[in-house]
Amino acid sequence: MNTPPSPSSASTPGTGRTDGASVRIGALAPLSRPGWTEAGRHLLAGLELAVAEVNDAGGIAGCPLELVVRDTAADPRRAAAAVEELAHLGVAAVAGEYHSVVARAAAARADALGLPFLCSSAVLDALTEQPTDWVARLCPAQSHGWRIYADFLLSEGHSRIAVATQSSVYWASGTRILRDHLAAHGGSVVELDMGALAPGDVCGELVGSAATALLLLVGHPDPAVPIVRSVRGDHRLAEVMIGAPAGQPEFAEWAALLGGDGAGIPFLRYLPERLGPLGARVGAALHERLGEAPSFVAFEGYDTVAVLAEVLRSHGSDRARIAESWSHVAVEGTRGKIRFSRTPGISVRQWAWAPVQVVDRDPAEPDRFRIRRSG
Template sequence: MSTSPDLAGSEEAHRKPRPHGAAPADGRSVRIGTLVPLTRPGWAAAGRHLLAGLDLAAREVNEAGGIAGRPVELVVRDTAADPGRAEKAVEELVHLGVAALAGEYHSVVARAAAARAEALGLPFLCSSAVLDALTDRPSERVARLAPAQSHGWRVYADFLLGAGHDRIAVAADPSVYWAAGTGILRDRITPRGGTLVELDLRTLTPEQVCDRLAADGATALLLLAGHPDPAVPIVRAVRRDHRLAGVLIGAPAGQPELADWAALLGEDGAGVPFLRYLPERLGPLGTRVGAALRERLGEEPSFVAFEGYDTVTVLAELLRSHGTDRDRIAAGWPQVAVEGTRGPVRFSRAPGTGVWQWVWAPVQVADRDPADPGRFRVLHTG
């Protein structure tokens, strides 16, 4: 795998780690457009893990002979969590002749990329974004590996209720993604006797969040907010407020999974339940890939890295069986049957999503062990 000539020669490329691989950008390769957040305000740590998984799978495909003897080339573009930048990248990648589009972590960015891919006739396998409405209308060209937000966040709501939390505060940034999450939680919690209290982070400082929590009596605070800001300052403020000693902090979007959360918060970041998409035990493939990713990353691979690996594995199978014609690739989603790192991957039409969906990746609620923040505990599965 290699980057495309224009990115490889740019100043931007010299500031970023270059993906590894064997494929030259000489017209012989099968190109896959790849969207990842590598710079802020995107969550660059998640982008690094996603790219590591994508890259590892591409290298293994090439070592096994590529696609009908042609090497796979990932043409990587940094979205920086910017929907407009992602749209322009999709347009550029179409002109560069990519056979398909892969990747992206941020839901709002993936939604913008999916719209352009659909309009331009480009098959798109979304790796990590979970927003249910990834497209405005049903799409035949867009597929997704990550479980829909409504599926995962209902599991998270069940965990909270099962743990005895029936008055829950949500501290949320304004966005389509966070608003959708709040709605899913409310719809799951209130019919079962719980209450959801919304705190608007546009108007509240971390200290004011603490004051509202102390006055309200909520036993759990969910951070539906960006990382590191404002999530990290809020965690620190709550942990240091003696009035809130018994309040559970939760982060359903998965912020505590990545090492930068632990590096910034240390012990304060432990005991914060989050969603991740891994089985309780990895099979032989997942174990082997996990070891390879650990060596590449220099840290424990997150579920995002496994999503990246599975993305290229699925696309390689489609390319082998359907060739590089974009229409034929898009028509192949319902025929895919691939052994992924986290189980067999098949796609179907899940109600409410509008895309071809893996139903479902395994879902865990986990946290970092307060006795050892480098170790994860599985608290609930769904």
């Protein structure tokens, strides 16, 4: 699946076809470090399950659908190079990616090459510098989800928030969204620069900040896990809530590394309160494939292929026709009806919106999730 085609099976650029034998789509995911490999594994599981189901149902106009997978390893340059390679291999479209900064590089290259890109999981609002018809996105924009998270903080009585943050466009964007939304309601944000602080230094800074909540706008597992251990182990901070809007506690590795210390840390995920029949069926199949409960990222992967398969059936595998079709999409996904539109402030075709939840792991049962707010 990851091997470039031999000369005898070369694809025709712009068609996604391989000598009539298959319809090919490229898939980007972080499958090695420093990428968030657990997210990549779940994303790929969803993509692969949906492809298998498409093929079991007869494929695309009688031709099998084929994934050509490339590991981005959370590297924007590697992602851009992968998009370039996939374009030359003749894929009809590119799909996937979890890391926002990486997806932004992939989207820019896809836009420049005239290659449709359906982004599964990267939320950064400015996915492209200018509005484009080549890129569409399934997951909610960061500004949408993080405002819901800010409303949750306010509803819980937290108006002075500390953020432990690292240098990144994504983290800077999240900090700005939180600061602006909280300021409009009399709140404030204090930044703790983890480029200058060690995880153990956070406790003293947090005590001096008078903040009632600390948000982890940092990488996983480092420095997120050591920060949690430090704060949980400091009796002065027993009443401080820890939060992780980017979703670090969603995956099993979080619970394995932190145990009970990783519970009670609210984060964002993109699932409805109750899955419908399709979502329940897909969830069971994903559980069997992964050997564990599927994250929302796995559902995003499945929905990505569901959308692309419908587009390919209805509009063919010509790249320009795929890009023109985004505004006509109406697909029943695992989490609701998927349609794309032009959304103010968003440069790509956007599903507005996938369901949003604020959840945490139950301190009494860390493998169980509690819904704290829906939006």
